[in-house]
Amino acid sequence: MQSHHIVSAYDEELKFLTRKIAAMGGHAERMVDQSIAALVSSDIALAQKVIGDDAVLDEGQREIDDKAILIIAKRQPVAGDLREIIGAIRISADLERVGDLGKNVAKRVVAVAEGRHPVSLFRGLQALAELALTQLKEVLDVYASRSVERITFMRDRDDQIDAMYTSLFRELLTYMMEDPRNITPCTHLLFCAKNIERIGDHATNIAEAIYYIVTGEQMPADRPKEDKSHRVIAKAAGE
Amino acid sequence: MQSHHIVSAYDEELKFLTRKIAAMGGHAERMVDQSIAALVSSDIALAQKVIGDDAVLDEGQREIDDKAILIIAKRQPVAGDLREIIGAIRISADLERVGDLGKNVAKRVVAVAEGRHPVSLFRGLQALAELALTQLKEVLDVYASRSVERITFMRDRDDQIDAMYTSLFRELLTYMMEDPRNITPCTHLLFCAKNIERIGDHATNIAEAIYYIVTGEQMPADRPKEDKSHRVIAKAAGE
Numbered sequence: 001m002q003s004h005h006i007v008s009a010y011d012e013e014l015k016f017l018t019r020k021i022a023a024m025g026g027h028a029e030r031m032v033d034q035s036i037a038a039l040v041s042s043d044i045a046l047a048q049k050v051i052g053d054d055a056v057l058d059e060g061q062r063e064i065d066d067k068a069i070l071i072i073a074k075r076q077p078v079a080g081d082l083r084e085i086i087g088a089i090r091i092s093a094d095l096e097r098v099g100d101l102g103k104n105v106a107k108r109v110v111a112v113a114e115g116r117h118p119v120s121l122f123r124g125l126q127a128l129a130e131l132a133l134t135q136l137k138e139v140l141d142v143y144a145s146r147s148v149e150r151i152t153f154m155r156d157r158d159d160q161i162d163a164m165y166t167s168l169f170r171e172l173l174t175y176m177m178e179d180p181r182n183i184t185p186c187t188h189l190l191f192c193a194k195n196i197e198r199i200g201d202h203a204t205n206i207a208e209a210i211y212y213i214v215t216g217e218q219m220p221a222d223r224p225k226e227d228k229s230h231r232v233i234a235k236a237a238g239e
Numbered sequence: 240m241q242s243h244h245i246v247s248a249y250d251e252e253l254k255f256l257t258r259k260i261a262a263m264g265g266h267a268e269r270m271v272d273q274s275i276a277a278l279v280s281s282d283i284a285l286a287q288k289v290i291g292d293d294a295v296l297d298e299g300q301r302e303i304d305d306k307a308i309l310i311i312a313k314r315q316p317v318a319g320d321l322r323e324i325i326g327a328i329r330i331s332a333d334l335e336r337v338g339d340l341g342k343n344v345a346k347r348v349v350a351v352a353e354g355r356h357p358v359s360l361f362r363g364l365q366a367l368a369e370l371a372l373t374q375l376k377e378v379l380d381v382y383a384s385r386s387v388e389r390i391t392f393m394r395d396r397d398d399q400i401d402a403m404y405t406s407l408f409r410e411l412l413t414y415m416m417e418d419p420r421n422i423t424p425c426t427h428l429l430f431c432a433k434n435i436e437r438i439g440d441h442a443t444n445i446a447e448a449i450y451y452i453v454t455g456e457q458m459p460a461d462r463p464k465e466d467k468s469h470r471v472i473a474k475a476a477g478e
Contacts, residue, residue, distance in 0.1 A: 062457060065325075068325075069321060069322070069325060072311060072321060072325075073317045073318070073321055076315040078312045079312070082308060082311060082312055083308070086304075086307075086308060086311075086328070089325070089328070090332075093329075093332070104469070107469040107470075108469045110469075110470065111469060111470060111471065111472050114472050173422060173423060173426060176415065176419075176422050176426075177419045177422055180415075180416045180419070183412060183415050183416055183422070183473070184412060184471070184472050184473050187412060187415075187426070187429065188469065190426065190429075191433070191469075194430070194433075218301060230343070230346040230347045230349075230350060230427065230430075231346075231349065231350060232350065232423070233350050233353050233423050234422070234423050235423075
């Protein structure tokens with residue numbers, strides 16, 4: 001009876017980590033979604049809200065770290081349980097970074113709102129954000145279900161995100177060359193796009209952590225993923 | 240005798256982590272240093288070398304992770320030793336990211352080399368890199384010596400890095416507005432600058448991990464650090 005009780009308490013501790021990760025994931029998704037909404041509609045108040053919301057993820061990560069270390073010290077877990085706990089530490093670090101990226105987008109809302117830009121400028125960014133958020137949502141679903149066989153899909157989607165980012169990078173450079181008044185807002189939008197693209201990388205990190213939790217193996221490293229924007233050389237008119 | 244032997248082997252395992260972190264740190268510093276040198280001298284071969292070198296850090300992180308988990312499972316450490324091991328996992332993740340940032344700079348060498356730019360363009364970036372590398376070196380020294388009382392200096396230096404980055408951001412925008420032919424190379428340089436600035440953040444993360452290893456406490460969170468570049472609004476001539 002006593003032993004049963006101890007096991008249940010231990011189970012509860014592990015479940016605490018899983019629940020907390022799910023909550024952090026939902027919070028991070030919302031932050032990113034709202035940061036893009038704030039950018040598109042020049043909504044400074046919403047941007048401020050997103051910036052404030054980041055503290056929740058910092059606190060969440062700290063809580064998971066503290067709890068994870070307590071559980072390891074108290075329960076001395078091995079194998080699957082140990083991987084579960086170390087995995088939670090890794091995933092919460094990635095989710096905290098996703099929140100930072102959403103906050104970074106929100107911080108640029110004021111600078112971008114200053115100019116008058118065609119709506120089409122935002123369209124690419126919205127599409128990119130949608131793709132990155134879908135990927136994040138899917139990887140959090142895999143975390144909940146532990147069905148790692150779905151994880152290889154992640155990488156294909158990450159390739160899509162990289163391709164879309166590179167094309168957006170090129171498009172924004174073109175706007176900048178067309179009119180110097182576009183340079184400041186488009187530069188900020190370039191950084192926003194880069195932030196969104198990074199969310200895809202974090203989703204991939206999370207996928208790798210889940211794969212490790214479930215299988216005890218590192219995910220095979222055939223990961224050719226990278227955005228190609230570093231190669232983009234756009235020529236100014238007459239150059 | 241047997242017990243002494245076991246303790247020594249355990250000690251050796253912990254020292255393995257410390258040595259590996261030091262090696263990763265040196266490698267990451269060198270990558271960043273060489274990526275900037277490649278950028279300034281348009282040295283494509285050196286840039287390629289840096290890009291290839293990144294695999295060493297990926298492998299280092301994997302090795303530390305695997306070893307850390309093995310040690311936890313085998314030795315069931317508590318308190319200081321457990322913090323040491325979890326700290327090594329965190330620090331190696333930050334160093335792996337620093338290597339990625341160096342690699343990202345190296346990847347842009349080709350695109351930047353395309354244009355003819357004044358040397359002054361690079362001077363700001365070199366100064367920024369020097370500051371970031373000093374900070375990284377200092378924090379790795381603190382890791383080696385465990386003298387956390389020096390850790391508060393880190394944050395002041397991070398503030399310096401952020402201020403220098405913001406001024407460089409503004410300068411690069413101005414070059415872009417002066418001549419549309421500067422837009423492409425300066426955009427890549429902006430991203431390089433951002434990558435270097437991020438190294439400062441990782442050095443701060445490492446400082447926090449060391450503080451935690453040594454004291455068992457989270458470093459007090461009065462961290463007002465942020466770059467102000469998201470607020471920069473540079474006006475084009477005649478705007």
